[in-house]
Amino acid sequence: MSGIFDATMTMIGHGLNLSLTRQNALNANVANIDTPGYTPKDVNFADALKQAMETGSAQPDTLIDRPDKAPGPDGNAVDLDMQMARLSQNATLYQASGKAMSRKLAMLRYVISEGA
DSSP, X not given: OOTTOOHHHXXXXXXXXXXXXXXXXXXXXXHTXXXXXXXXXXXXXXXXXXXXXXXXXXXXXXXXEOOSSSOOTTSOOOOHHHHHHHHHHHHHHHHHHHHHHHHHHHHHHHHHTTTO
16 A cells, blocks of 8 residues: 555554454354364464565465364364354454554544544
8 A cells, every 4th residue: 555554554454354364264164163074274363464564465365274172083173162262352353453444544534634
């Protein structure tokens, strides 16, 4: 982004995109809780955000295997409690990022309206 959008807004935007990608991965994990041989996926958020800031674009396809437990007899490694905790953590991060973006945009509106 350029012009009126600063590095903070760019980073928040990347964070929102990565949170959405993580939400989709975690939802897929919950949906596959009974799928034999399924290994849960996740986004290494810190590494993906760092890469996004270095390259200038978020890489939402950067999923990693993240087993919650040793695979059961059917080979499935999803733990519902862990997935729900990660979903809650991700939702909190997404809401905080959205609020930060909203405040940055409110400051821009204030400047554009010359403080009126």
